[in-house]
Structure formats: structure tokens, C-alpha cells
Amino acid sequence: MSGIAERPPALNACGSAPHRAVLSLLAIALGRPAPSGLKQDLTQSRPEEIATIANNGHVQTVLHSAFLNSADLGSALPQDLLIYFAEMQRANAARNTAAREQMSQIANILSGHGIPVLALKGAADILDPLHPTPAHRYISDLDLLVPESRAQDAARFIRAAKGLVTDSSALHVGDHHHMAQIVHPDWPLTVELHLRPGSEAVCSVLTASQIFRDSQPSPVSGVRIPSLEDRFLHHILHGMELRHQTAALNLRLLADHICYLRRISDESQKQALTRLNRRGLADWQTDLGALAEALNGIPPEPGSWATQALVNFANPDASRHQDTRFWMRRYVQRLMGPPHQRRQLLRKALSPAAWAEFIQFHRDRRRKFK
Numbered sequence: 001m002s003g004i005a006e007r008p009p010a011l012n013a014c015g016s017a018p019h020r021a022v023l024s025l026l027a028i029a030l031g032r033p034a035p036s037g038l039k040q041d042l043t044q045s046r047p048e049e050i051a052t053i054a055n056n057g058h059v060q061t062v063l064h065s066a067f068l069n070s071a072d073l074g075s076a077l078p079q080d081l082l083i084y085f086a087e088m089q090r091a092n093a094a095r096n097t098a099a100r101e102q103m104s105q106i107a108n109i110l111s112g113h114g115i116p117v118l119a120l121k122g123a124a125d126i127l128d129p130l131h132p133t134p135a136h137r138y139i140s141d142l143d144l145l146v147p148e149s150r151a152q153d154a155a156r157f158i159r160a161a162k163g164l165v166t167d168s169s170a171l172h173v174g175d176h177h178h179m180a181q182i183v184h185p186d187w188p189l190t191v192e193l194h195l196r197p198g199s200e201a202v203c204s205v206l207t208a209s210q211i212f213r214d215s216q217p218s219p220v221s222g223v224r225i226p227s228l229e230d231r232f233l234h235h236i237l238h239g240m241e242l243r244h245q246t247a248a249l250n251l252r253l254l255a256d257h258i259c260y261l262r263r264i265s266d267e268s269q270k271q272a273l274t275r276l277n278r279r280g281l282a283d284w285q286t287d288l289g290a291l292a293e294a295l296n297g298i299p300p301e302p303g304s305w306a307t308q309a310l311v312n313f314a315n316p317d318a319s320r321h322q323d324t325r326f327w328m329r330r331y332v333q334r335l336m337g338p339p340h341q342r343r344q345l346l347r348k349a350l351s352p353a354a355w356a357e358f359i360q361f362h363r364d365r366r367r368k369f370k
Helices: 009-013 017-029 038-043 047-056 064-069 071-076 079-111 121-127 148-161 208-214 228-240 251-263 266-277 282-294 305-313 316-335 339-349 352-367
Strands: 117-120 141-145 190-194 223-225
Touching: 009 017, 009 305, 017 038, 017 047, 017 064, 017 251, 017 305, 038 071, 047 079, 064 071, 064 079, 079 117, 079 121, 079 141, 079 148, 079 223, 117 121, 121 141, 121 223, 121 228, 141 208, 148 190, 208 228, 228 251, 228 266, 228 282, 251 282, 266 282, 282 305, 316 339, 339 352
Parallel strands: 117 223, 141 190
Antiparallel strands: 117 141
16 A cells, blocks of 8 residues: 555644654554655654654554555665564564463463453453454553452462462452462463453443453453453543543554444444443543544544644653643542542552552653653
8 A cells, every 4th residue: 555645634733743653654554545744754753753652652563564555655764663663563473372372371270160261451352353463462461350259269270380479469359450460481471360340430331240241252262352342342441541631642542443443333332332421431432533533534623632632642741741640630539539449548558569569650651651
């Protein structure tokens, strides 16, 4: 594909050449024609800026497809960067294959004890790919839902099978929606055993019993995946909960949403919107949808969430400060919230390990704004 199209008008709201270039490359990788002005944006961008923006948005595994779909774009970038994106996609394909094998091993461990396993989020995407090129989807860990009543048993069986500690701290079931991470050098990905699908916002729409009830088999024996509508909802709820208030654009979330809109039926989209609307969250779907449509050449309304997200994407410093203010408000709200939230915060405040995790979490978040 090498056609030149007009740059989607919405991209003009993004006032940074390298950020605009990455958005355009993402659109091309997902099947859009090359927007006019892209070569100029590429020549006005330093190669390391392109790589950094792609890496922070977890689409470094996607952009190689842009140069396959529009080969003439490669002349605007150094060969080393093209090789980098090609290698990222190749390596991720191998990593995802290893992740499937890892899920198969986990299912084999648990099936003998009658514990069902359901893959959530990126783990489900690996088993039933959304993207036209499955290697596009980069995931950082395996989110696996098990029945809450069997969660401790599941963690114990997996840890014992891999020779890991099975003491009380490793098997503690706290207020969080998943148990302590399981890490083993033989496995490419960290495992998070979920007791519940996610945060309170996620569980207000998706319950564990309902997801299990409506789930379907996957190509990996013993591992089920949610229905496509439930996956779509989980993607929106998890992706927008910490981004909607600050109008933050996440490239991987945007790429996945474009792929969902191509695959899910209009009826399922309407049903998902109805389910979100019952909790007052319908704008999470419509706003993310408007941002996805912007890359398809349909400009969002001036002053809309999607337009503001494009503006913010081009201004990492302002976005970083806005994110910090968001988290300060969130912690204050938790202190003023229900007793179980206050207890959780107070326990963490007395834990050196929790402080280390807190510092690392916010250090990593600040680094993501590039």
C-alpha cells in the first residue's frame, strides 16, 4: 500500500512533528493510506524521538508494518531504525508463541485440580488475535482469572510445580483484584492470578461469574477467553479508567480499539455502550471511538475529549504534570472513601515494600510521557 491521502484533519491538533509521525505510521500499519505531510514530519523528527514515542506507547512492535504497507516511507528514516522496528516485531512474535506455551503449562498444572483458567486482556489477544498481524500485540504480563474460592490453591499449585516459595506472603489474598505476581526464569512473562476481572470500575460492569459464564474455548486446551463483547468492554474499562479524566492518549490502547471496531459487530458495540451507560461510563467508549475514527480521517468535534487527547499527546511535560495532579486527587479521594480503601492505604503506608512499589510505579509513569 503506497497511496498518499490527506492527513486526517484531527492529527493537526497534535502540534509535535514526531508525535504526529508516530500516529500516522500507526494508522498506516493498521491499513490506512500514507497521510500527506508524513514525510515532512519524519524529516523534522529525530530518529530517537520516533523510537522513544513508539516504545513508551508499546507500539514498537507495530510500526514495522507501516514500512511494509508503504515501502517508500523508509527513505525518510535511517536504516538502523527500520531494522529496529522489524526486529521488535519478529522478537515479539516469538515471545507471544512462548506465552501461549506458558499458558498451556499453567492450564495443565491447574486442570488436574479442577481449577478453570480464563485469559484476560492481552493474554486473550494472544490466543485470539485482534490485529491483522498478531505480532503487533505486545503484552507485559499474563492476566489469568481463576475462581476466587480457588485462587490460593491455584497460586500454590503453580508455585510448587515451578519450585517457587509457597509461604503465606506469596499466597496472601488481600484487597487487590489479583494475587502476588508469579515470576519464573523459564517463563517469558510474569503471571497475575486474578480473583476478580479488575478494579471496582471494571467489576461494576464485568463480574467474574458473568465472564466465565459467557466465555468460550481458546486454541490452548484448558484456557478459556471472554466473549468478544466482554473483551471489548474490559479493554475500554481498563484502558480508560486512568486516562479519561486527563485526556491521555495511549498508542497501544488506540491501536487495539481500531482493531476492535473492525471486528466487533455494530449490535455488540451498542450492547457494550448500554452496559457502560448503566454505570455512567458510556463516554469512555464514545470518546475512545472518536479518537480511533480520527486516524481513519474523521475529525472529532473541536473541544472534544479526542481533540484534547491529541493536543496533550504533543505536550509531554504538561501531560506529566496533569497526571501527577490526577493521582494526588485519586489518593485524597481514597483517604476520604470507604473504610476498606482507607485500611488498604494505611497498610501500604506502613510497608517499606509498598513504598518502594509506589515510588517505582510513579517513576515509571513519569517516564512514559515523551
